[in-house]
Amino acid sequence: MGVSTSIVIFGASGDLTSRKLLPALYHLTLKKRLSADSQIIGFARRPYSHEEFRRLMREAVAKAQGAAFDLGLWDEFAARIWYVQGDLDTEEDFGALDSFLNERETDDANRLYYLATAPSYYDPVLLHLAAHDMTTEQGGWRRVVIEKPFGVDSLSAAALNRVVHGAFQEHQVYRIDHYLGKETVQNICYFRFANTILEPVWNRNYIDHVQITVAESVDVEHRGGYYDTAGVLRDMFQNHLLQLLTLTAMEPPSSMEATTLRNEKVKVLSALRPIAIRDTVRGQYQGYREAPGVSPASDTPTYAALKLYVDNWRWQDVPFYLRSGKALARKASEIVVQFRRPPRLFEELPRARRSDPPNILSLCIQPDEGIHLQFQAKVPDSLSEMRHVDMTFHYADSFDDRAIPEAYERLLMDALGGDASLFTREDEVMLSWRLIDSVLQGWQMADAPPLATYVKGSWGPDAADALLAGEDRVWRVACGDHD
């Protein structure tokens, strides 16, 4: 019996393969979600034998799994792993890869090509796959998964899309944003649309503003070389933060099917008001310029905050504040929805400050996965004192029998299953770049806000607080504050 599905990983000797992809595939095998007649082929330049590659992957998976690593299952899994040595720049090596695959596959076998290489190799890989006619769907399907970053601006993303479409049709393309693979991010849609209490208040009539924070405590670590050319807007905003924004702001899709869902996300991105450069903040943590691979005169921002508006009926004039940065006080990804104040309270009570609002809903994406709802309650045994109290849901309490899977597990499973709803479509990527380009260009202008520095381990530059303080608002993080 031949192989029915091949998963080909380009860039198989890299970090992503050992840290994320192989552990995820192993886990899918453990859960019996990867068909028994599928095979995994690593393709890279290093001269590994099949056995050497398997050993390296075993070490990586064992490390990722810890005590849960099962050697017996590993041996079963490893029997499906192969290594093909080849140069991504050399067209003939793709011919050799094709022959290797053909020898083992059935006539109607499927292939998933995973681009886990440095972005500079995307073009040659796509061109060589097309040159060997490895992308046409004659019997089985052919799909390609493309890692981020998808371009560095609109122009390069459009150019990459042209190369992609020279090899694959859009329905074969799966652009990864690993945030969409996170359970808590998928839950944004379920929380909003599988409950009736939210929809009536999820609009400008009841919501004062929305905050989206993706704070990281780690600094650039060993990734200075890449990061210094990218910066936080390209690294985090163009993809992860804007995806969180679309899921928070979009209209209810009529189904969760890829086209329908992505149409709604695109409508949000199309409705983004051109950003005013005074509504942006950029910062760099102290010491960043000394990191390996970073230019000593670098003005790359490691932090940014933006104020955005979605110009449509639901959200007119409701600010969406987005912020993300490295080397911040702690890791916290969170969507905060702050509701408006009630029109009046009992006459005799003092009016609470605007910055002390009655209702705040926090969707905690990570690490303290859950949802918090903050509301006012009368303090017992007081005459008329009020205090914030918190109603919380934690995955760890409510779903203690189910571990939250790694994002890559779900994404790989969906790509194999032909479900592109958790992947970004061409127009989404292009609209996201349009916004990021405009900020990057604005930052080149004379009236741009200066690059502020901030202390490692803080919550970022003061200017970010000022962006909200001017409107009597403050940044909030509720996740992780429950204990």
Ligand code: BG6
């Ligand atoms: C990646 C960025 O896309 O996301 C990294 O390139 C960042 O710089 C990472 O650290 C954050 O992902 P997560 O899942 O740890 O929040």
